[in-house]
Amino acid sequence: MEYQLKLKELRKAAGFATQKAFADFLGIKERKYASWERGEVGIPLEDAFMLCAALKCTPNDLCGFPSTGTSEDDLTSDEREIVDNYRESSPQWQQNIAMTAKAAASESRKG
Template identity: 50%
Template sequence: MNIRLMKLRKAAGFSNRDEFAEKIGVNKYTYRSWESGAAMMNAEQVWNLALALGCSPNDILGWNEETGDFDDMDELSSDEQEIVDNYRESSPEWQQNISMTARAAASESKRK
């Protein structure tokens, strides 16, 4: 969602994310965390952003009404796509192991 949010902001004519955050009344660090993907927005925040950007919440979330699915896969690097594909092809037990490993790696990365 982070790449999509940045594209929507720029398409709406806001080249600077900190100025956009100020314009919509959101702390610049909060907005940066949304756009970087470090934090998720709640439903009200998605709605307010959609109003400010002149788009729908579906545009922000990546919901494709034609396919009835999210379009997130377009934004993944080849490495990320490989991880997603391997996760989906794994048994539930291995999916749990993959999730635990990813959480541990992310947590350790944040500490450094």
């Protein structure tokens, strides 16, 4: 399966109408950015990180890879509550919550 960079779509979704506007925002030459968007030149890892930060996306989003799991936007209200409570807990309680969740999931798979 072949994947294509989603730079153009992500750039436009982020509100940058032109390659020049986004390149200026990044502080790089338009020609350099345009070559990435056209897929003519590979993007060095540090630059890919910069792009993801600027576009508020993941490397998977940037590369057009399919989602590998549930995003936080897809959580049910119960799942959201569990995540929020976990994040608000101390590190010791986070460890207890994680162990409890793993044990419960293991038991539930047993039938």
